[in-house]
Amino acid sequence: MVLEAGVKPYLHTLFSEPCLDKSGKLVGVIVDGKSGRGVIRAKYFVDATGDGDLCYRMCFETYESPRRQPPTTCVYLEGWDSERFHDLLKAHRHEFNIPEGYAWGAKIPGTEIYMLAGTRIYGVNCADINDLTKAEIEGRRQIRAMMDLVRKYGGDYKMGLVSLPATVAIRETRHVKCQYQISDEDAMTGRLFHDAIANGSYRLDTHHQDKPGLTFKYLDGTEVYERTGYPREIGRWRDVTPVNPTFYQVPLRALIPQNSTNVIIAGRMLDASEIAFSGIRVMVNMNQTGEAAGVAAYLALHKNISVSELSSEDVRQTLTKGGSIII
Ligand SMILES: Cc1cc2nc3c(=O)[nH]c(=O)nc-3n(C[C@H](O)[C@H](O)[C@H](O)COP(=O)(O)OP(=O)(O)OC[C@H]3O[C@@H](n4cnc5c(N)ncnc54)[C@H](O)[C@@H]3O)c2cc1C
Numbered sequence: 646m647v648l649e650a651g652v653k654p655y656l657h658t659l660f661s662e663p664c665l666d667k668s669g670k671l672v673g674v675i676v677d678g679k680s681g682r683g684v685i686r687a688k689y690f691v692d693a694t695g696d697g698d699l700c701y702r703m704c705f706e707t708y709e710s711p712r713r714q715p716p717t718t719c720v721y722l723e724g725w726d727s728e729r730f731h732d733l734l735k736a737h738r739h740e741f742n743i744p745e746g747y748a749w750g751a752k753i754p755g756t757e758i759y760m761l762a763g764t765r766i767y768g769v770n771c772a773d774i775n776d777l778t779k780a781e782i783e784g785r786r787q788i789r790a791m792m793d794l795v796r797k798y799g800g801d802y803k804m805g806l807v808s809l810p811a812t813v814a815i816r817e818t819r820h821v822k823c824q825y826q827i828s829d830e831d832a833m834t835g836r837l838f839h840d841a842i843a844n845g846s847y848r849l850d851t852h853h854q855d856k857p858g859l860t861f862k863y864l865d866g867t868e869v870y871e872r873t874g875y876p877r878e879i880g881r882w883r884d885v886t887p888v889n890p891t892f893y894q895v896p897l898r899a900l901i902p903q904n905s906t907n908v909i910i911a912g913r914m915l916d917a918s919e920i921a922f923s924g925i926r927v928m929v930n931m932n933q934t935g936e937a938a939g940v941a942a943y944l945a946l947h948k949n950i951s952v953s954e955l956s957s958e959d960v961r962q963t964l965t966k967g968g969s970i971i972i
Contacts, residue, residue: 718784825898835890840957843933
């Protein structure tokens with residue numbers, strides 16, 4: 646699809662530094678890759694690095710949540726048996742120094758292979774190279790420890806490691822201060838925005854940094870604390886109401902960094918407070934921010950205007966023409 650659209654991809658290429666003209670305007674990005682160092686020049690840029698690397702190095706204001714969601718190394722396994730695995734883990738995880746986190750997984754459709762997202766690496770900031778290195782090593786150590794634990798105590802239960810992913814999976818690092826920060830209340834009450842470019846219905850889902858497990862907050866006011874191997878704790882974060890919102894929205898302003906003329910963001914570095922981010926961060930929502938950022942960059946280029954001058958109605962109409970559901 647990328648090639649069919651006439652886009653020139655650069656694989657195995659990392660953004661390193663912004664390239665500014667004398668007036669301080671971003672005119673290119675310095676990249677490092679197999680052929681060494683180079684510059685990709687452009688008029689408009691979309692920062693989709695997850696960590697907001699471009700915005701950070703442009704010295705745009707960024708911030709981090711004090712309880713940033715921890716990363717996880719996933720794994721493909723064969724011979725998965727949820728009950729036996731979790732019983733063994735609960736009984737012996739201390740011996741193998743496996744921290745208690747939250748385990749989620751599913752069979753890969755059409756196969757007997759199980760994808761487990763079951764490690765948890767606490768206290769690391771994956772936008773920092775030292776912490777990212779530590780997280781990469783620790784995530785793999787935890788997988789190895791799980792395999793060793795099953796080998797030692799599993800008896801006739803055999804679990805095989807099929808493959809590891811190329812990198813640790815990162816839930817959250819920096820956020821970029823934008824024209825608007827989506828507040829927890831905005832998401833929890835399903836606030837509608839005049840410049841909405843994305844709609845999400847995934848429950849608010851906080852993987853805890855300061856305790857095991859995760860907390861789901863549903864738009865109907867239900868709250869569920871889940872900790873693998875323990876009963877669910879079900880409560881409410883607000884009283885019962887006759888009508889509940891069924892979705893929340895992402896406004897275009899949460900993708901336009903403050904003081905930016907030609908940089909837009911897409912993805913998990915968007916401007917959202919802690920609980921709002923916990924639901925908005927999922928793929929179906931991030932895809933919508935990517936599409937909106939691309940359309941916004943196209944319109945700004947076409948009209949030769951700053952991204953701060955964009956008409957959100959133009960962006961919404963163009964998205965609608967492209968088949969997006971814009972409410
Ligand atoms: C363990 C785990 C389980 C999850 N489970 C689910 C789930 O079940 N369902 C769901 O919908 N969501 C899930 N999520 C959330 C969701 O996957 C992420 O929030 C989402 O993928 C973030 O998308 P993104 O494009 O913003 O960031 P990322 O997916 O992190 O993509 C950023 C990309 O930028 C690249 N990059 C970074 N820095 C640079 C640079 N300097 N130069 C060039 N490239 C760079 C990275 O290599 C990466 O490819 C999960 C997340 C994690 C970590």
